[in-house]
Amino acid sequence: MLKSDFYYELPHELIAQTPTYPRDAARLLYYNRSEDKIRDLVFHDILDIFQPGDLLVVNNTRVINARLFAFDEKGRKFEVFLLKRQKIDCWETLLKPARKAKIGSKLIVNEELSLTVEGIGEDGIRFVRFSFDGVFEDILSRVGEVPLPPYITEKLADKERYQTVYAKTPGSSAAPTAGLHFTPELIDALKEKGVDFAEVLLHVGLGTFRPVKEEDILDHKMHSEYYEVDEKTAEKINKATREGRRVIAVGTTAVRTLESVADENGILRAQKGETDIFIYPGYKFKCVKGLITNFHLPESTLLMLISAFMTREKVMEIYKHAVEDKYRFFSFGDACLFL
Numbered sequence: 001m002l003k004s005d006f007y008y009e010l011p012h013e014l015i016a017q018t019p020t021y022p023r024d025a026a027r028l029l030y031y032n033r034s035e036d037k038i039r040d041l042v043f044h045d046i047l048d049i050f051q052p053g054d055l056l057v058v059n060n061t062r063v064i065n066a067r068l069f070a071f072d073e074k075g076r077k078f079e080v081f082l083l084k085r086q087k088i089d090c091w092e093t094l095l096k097p098a099r100k101a102k103i104g105s106k107l108i109v110n111e112e113l114s115l116t117v118e119g120i121g122e123d124g125i126r127f128v129r130f131s132f133d134g135v136f137e138d139i140l141s142r143v144g145e146v147p148l149p150p151y152i153t154e155k156l157a158d159k160e161r162y163q164t165v166y167a168k169t170p171g172s173s174a175a176p177t178a179g180l181h182f183t184p185e186l187i188d189a190l191k192e193k194g195v196d197f198a199e200v201l202l203h204v205g206l207g208t209f210r211p212v213k214e215e216d217i218l219d220h221k222m223h224s225e226y227y228e229v230d231e232k233t234a235e236k237i238n239k240a241t242r243e244g245r246r247v248i249a250v251g252t253t254a255v256r257t258l259e260s261v262a263d264e265n266g267i268l269r270a271q272k273g274e275t276d277i278f279i280y281p282g283y284k285f286k287c288v289k290g291l292i293t294n295f296h297l298p299e300s301t302l303l304m305l306i307s308a309f310m311t312r313e314k315v316m317e318i319y320k321h322a323v324e325d326k327y328r329f330f331s332f333g334d335a336c337l338f339l
Helices: 043-049 136-143 177-181 184-193 231-242 252-261 301-309 312-324
Strands: 027-032 037-042 055-059 061-063 067-071 077-085 090-096 106-110 113-120 125-132 169-172 196-202 225-229 247-250 271-275 290-294 335-338
Touching: 027 043, 027 312, 037 043, 043 184, 043 335, 055 231, 055 252, 067 113, 077 106, 125 136, 177 290, 184 196, 196 231, 196 252, 225 252, 231 247, 247 252, 252 271, 252 290, 252 301, 290 301, 301 312, 301 335
Parallel strands: 027 335, 055 196, 055 247, 061 169, 247 290
Antiparallel strands: 027 037, 067 077, 067 106, 077 090, 090 125, 106 113, 113 125, 196 225, 225 271, 290 335
8 A cells, every 4th residue: 555545636725824713614524424425514514413422532632832942052943842751851852953963962942941862763853851940831831832733834823723622631742633623612512412522632743743754654653642541431432332322533633542442342441551553444443433534634644544434535536526625724724524
């Protein structure tokens, strides 16, 4: 299976630079496999599509100000992306330019915060130890920036628009963007209709967005990400599965969490840990029966995941329609619903 099998042409002007206001006014491409029909809707229309008993599973991670700028003793500037916390003061980071960050290199962010490179990984990964005066999270909130994807070049006026309205647990380097379309009012309306919600946690890091470099996708190595599924969530999902109700993942991060912990019968056990699950065509889904997601980059692991949920051919057909109909793509773009 080749990376090029998942390529599509996307005009640059269709890459969304700003979020839609209000959140649930984004467009929604709805495809139901039993109908084999594409419908062009608005995200708020999910209120008419979902049924009492449906269970939506959301990722309640919160994006941290994971982008820092630092300088070495020669005055050279470095960009530091926090990926995964390993200890109180130790982080796995993506550091640019990595070739200039040797073991022992000390970089200064400001008078409160500095870091020392203690280990080297692949593809620009550096393991660093921070030195700081005060509470690290407080300092980070002041000196760090929201790490918007590189294809977004416009400044974000409201940082909360890169957070879901149900974000709780800080730790992500990127937002689980399918959830950006929900408003508190829409969630309340869905609950009033009888749609249930459950929360999982997956801290979004490099694993979700790392480019596939190898032409044979089976040679691609996923970066691991931290997840948690608690007893309450496991019990709620297992009950829905046993009763034959639909478990619908909000975003690919929720999919990866659920499929990482479900057994062959779709039953979950409460647990926490690291997952490097890579879902591509041929994968048999154990738990997830529906998916809300955004439009993904060509040749990305996320496009491969939804191609496993549908088929590659159907996804390419849907994306061709979306391009022709001028949907907005990627993190601040429009949404898809696949059932």
